Amino acid sequence: MxxxxxxxGPTNVPERVMRAMITPMINHRSDDFVELYQDAVEKTQKVFKSSGEAVLLSASGTGAVEASVINIVKPGDKVIIPTNGEFSGRLAQMLEWAGAKVIKLESTPGTNATFDQVKEAFDNNKDVKAFYCVWNETSTGTMIKYLDKIKNLTARNDAFYVVDGVSIVGGEDLEMDKWGIDVAMTGAQKAFAAPPGISPIVVNERTKKYMNANPPKTMYFNLSRYFHYYEEAKHTPFTPALPLLYAYREAMNVILEExxxxxxxxxxxxxxxxxxxxxxxxxxxxxxxxxxxxxxxxxxxxxxxxxxxxxxxxxxxxxxxxxxxxxxxxxxxxxxxxxxxxxxxxxxxxxxxxxxxxxxxxxxxxxxxxxxxxxxxxxxx
Missing domain, CATH: 3.90.1150.10 (Aspartate Aminotransferase, domain 1)
Structure with missing residues (x-):
């Protein structure tokens, strides 16, 4: 049984999604791959409700989260982040390792920092570079419920707004463009009901321009490389996990059909x-x-x-x-x-x-x- x-996460995966992985191998520099990848990218944009560019990383959700950090944050940047559990704590650690001056809004596990506390942090830090948050803190079963209000704060000085939605995108309402979110990501093995190993990260146009102008000194998670490869040939810069991409696309089909x-x-x-x-x-x-x-x-x-x-x-x-x-x-x-x-x-x-x-x-x-x-x-x- x-x-x-x-x-x-990982969670149950529909049989049709599992079967999609049993596909003959293709060349990841071929027209077959272009059809697969472009279709998966466009369907991801629909799920995130964003016109931004979707990069489908062959990585765990943590990889997509780390990519958001190393492509935006530079040493000395001020970053605000609510912390209330294991995963928000890990994200704060990533930000510190990137050299950021991290302003942690700590709350007791089982609770969230209030919107008023976030607003106060912005009021006291006019030069903040970015606001990061873990939308759904998996370790404690808590969820931030004011994502639609944050753009009123980040708009003050064009601070970046980044949402770690690894365990919740596809299970709760996300209006990425409408809510003014610059970057969001998830993991396929959570609410998307796909096998682990593909983690989409969606980046809007203004953040994409910033990343292209300020590429990080890293190879695999350098998102600018992914943008350029997609623009030139609808390819990825490195070999993707092809069977998982087939499964991921089928999971997108399931979501959009429902x-x-x-x-x-x-x-x-x-x-x-x-x-x-x-x-x-x-x-x-x-x-x-x-x-x-x-x-x-x-x-x-x-x-x-x-x-x-x-x-x-x-x-x-x-x-x-x-x-x-x-x-x-x-x-x-x-x-x-x-x-x-x-x-x-x-x-x-x-x-x-x-x-x-x-x-x-x-x-x-x-x-x-x-x-x-x-x-x-x-x-x-």
Whole structure:
């Protein structure tokens, strides 16, 4: 029996997307490649709702995030970034390694820096070069909900606006051009429901001009090289992961066939069902209500519940995979992914399996009530 992958990525991949990888090898300097890559790029622009240039990096999501840093940030630049968990902390570290003067807006895990705090940071730093943020902090199950307001701050002095959307693009509404976002990226293995290894980064025209005029001293993640190769021949400067590109394009087809609005609505309904159902069972969400993520549901462990035993039992007995906590949260929370293909079946089986696992470990749960609550929410699908 296959695992039900309810991780915050990688996630379940549709069979048609997996089959797309079983394609005879082609020359990455051929017309066949041009057709594949250009099609994938144009569909990526539709998903990001951007007229900017999409570069499909053969890399993990971290590679795309690092590319955004080394192509924009120079030593001495002031950069504002909210931090509240593992991945925002890593991004802040990348910015510091690039030589930036990093202004961290730290908040307790499970919460977000408020928009007023971001505004205050801009008020106090008129010469800020960029605002970076991790839209969805996977480690804590929190999501920033004021992305549409940030352009009012960056517009003051044309500061760059960069969004790390690695774990959420395709699962929540993104209006890249409308919201004034200069650079955004994601990872294929998250809400796109594709295999890991392709990470798109989308760059608008004014940022592209800046990158072309100020290329970094690096080879693989030098985005200017990708821009030039695409302009000249619709190629990539380095050998891409061809089978993964076929799968990625098919994942884009799946997304656009469903329709972005329908896809986001499905994610939100399933997320509501997971939060409501698991709460009815007696588990409490880790993130504060106004900061909770749609695509990563983080839950506090019940008193005395041992992390590895719980997750191993859930995996071995019910073939359902969930993730544990990071760093200081290790052993304190577990995380359920709600992304990609997630639908009624995924939600109901996950809730049922978690309830049965807890019962096996000696905890009394309201499993039937939890399933009824979730089922009621899922009737909206």
């Amino acid at each position: 296959e695992y039900l992958v309810m991780l915050p 329709g972005l609005d329908n896809r986001i609505r499905r994610h939100r309904i399933c997320s509501d069902a997971l939060y409501s159902g698991l709460s009815a069972m007696g588990l409490s969400p880790f993130a504060k209500e106004d900061a909770r993520s749609t695509v990563v549901v983080a839950l506090n462990y019940l008193d005395g519940l041992e992390d590895k035993t719980f997750r191993n039992t859930l995996s071995d007995k019910f073939r359902v995979l969930v993730a544990g906590g990071f760093g200081n949260l290790k052993g304190k929370v577990f995380r359920v992914g709600c992304m990609g293909e997630v639908n009624r079946y995924h939600v109901m089986r996950t809730i049922s399996s978690i309830g049965s696992t807890l019962e096996m470990m000696g905890y009394k749960t309201k499993q039937m009530e939890a399933l009824k609550v979730a089922d009621e929410k899922l009737k909206q699908l």
